[in-house]
Amino acid sequence: ETGVTQSPTHLIKTRGQQVTLRCSSQSGHNTVSWYQQALGQGPQFIFQYYREEENGRGNFPPRFSGLQFPNYSSELNVNALELDDSALYLCASSSMGQAAYEQYFGPGTRLTVT
């Protein structure tokens, strides 16, 4: 098992609400990436945080935002939830500059929007 943890495990929200998901990165890692994985699909890159700043972003609207804290943990915030936001949200920690750049995924948060 990786040292990456995510909370909560499961979450049910209503359309229009806001949600905050949390991720603690593996010790020694300084970069956190967030992914959205819809059922039966591969993870889609949302954004990446490095040194507390957004370091890159995928094709997701501004209502998806995030934070990274000095201890490298991270939050993903989604405003104005839509039904299509129902998915498994994965965070992955890694070490910027490391040659291998393998990503260690957390167990994910299963979000259901009704």
Next chain:
Amino acid sequence: GQQVMQIPQYQHVQEGEDFTTYCNSSTTLSNIQWYKQRPGGHPVFLIQLVKSGEVKKQKRLTFQFGEAKKNSSLHITATQTTDVGTYFCAGLRNTGFQKLVFGTGTRLLVSP
């Protein structure tokens, strides 16, 4: 945008048979990584390939990176029931930041 496709989408084999999944990118990749995701689980890193034409082996798994760095394959020899899961390739692109683009995945089912 960049697309990474995998074929087949799904394969059901008998234990002991071989299995191969193919990964194709629309653009040249810096490197390619492979992940395995068990049902209900999260992706787990298997390997990274960096050099053009690179071949790496992990026990019964053989990974290849194409000469043009746009395609890759994963071959499993003599599958076991523990190989069940979805296998994803993920291409790394350096676009000012390191971004992983995951393939569509191949779901493998192994019957005893």
